[in-house]
Amino acid sequence: MHVSPTGQNMADYRLSQEARKDLMDIAVYGDENFGVAQSNxxxxxxxxxxxxxxxxxxxxxxxxxxxxxxxxSVYNKHSVYYRIDNEGVEIIRVLGRQDHRKAL
Structure with missing residues (x-):
């Protein structure tokens, strides 16, 4: 469990290796196209x-x-694919316009 700034327990999530790579790709694209501040x-x-x-x-x-x-779930222009397991939520992929069936 994580603890929020208000002291409440927060549920856990984990990122798959693929999701980590997706986030790196999103960051690079964002830095190059929108600037570091907006990307962050x-x-x-x-x-x-x-x-x-x-x-x-x-x-x-x-x-x-x-x-x-x-x-x-959809966040802005990205689809977030995840699954629920005994440990919480695992974020599988964070995809833009890719062919989701091939990427998953």
């Missing part, structure tokens, strides 16, 4: 979105037709 702001907002997923994992729909056990 977007990254921070994505992290808040991940925390929301961990706190309310069933808030977003299952996408079993793409991959059994996966759920999908």
């Amino acid at each position: 702001k977007y990254r921070d907002q994505l992290k808040l979105h991940f925390e929301l997923l961990a706190e309310q994992p069933k808030l977003f729909s299952a996408v079993d037709y793409i991959k059994p056990g996966y759920r999908r």
Whole structure:
């Protein structure tokens, strides 16, 4: 569990290796196209979105037709694919306009 600035326990989420790479790619693209400050702001907002997923994992729909056990949320122009397990939420991929079926 993480602890928020208000002292409340926060649910856990983990990033897969692929999601880590996706976030690096998003950061590089953001730095180059929007500047470091805007890129950092977007990254921070994505992290808040991940925390929301961990706190309310069933808030977003299952996408079993793409991959059994996966759920999908949309943040800005990115689709966040995740799954719920005994340890919390695992963020699988953070994809832009890629072919999601091939990427998953």
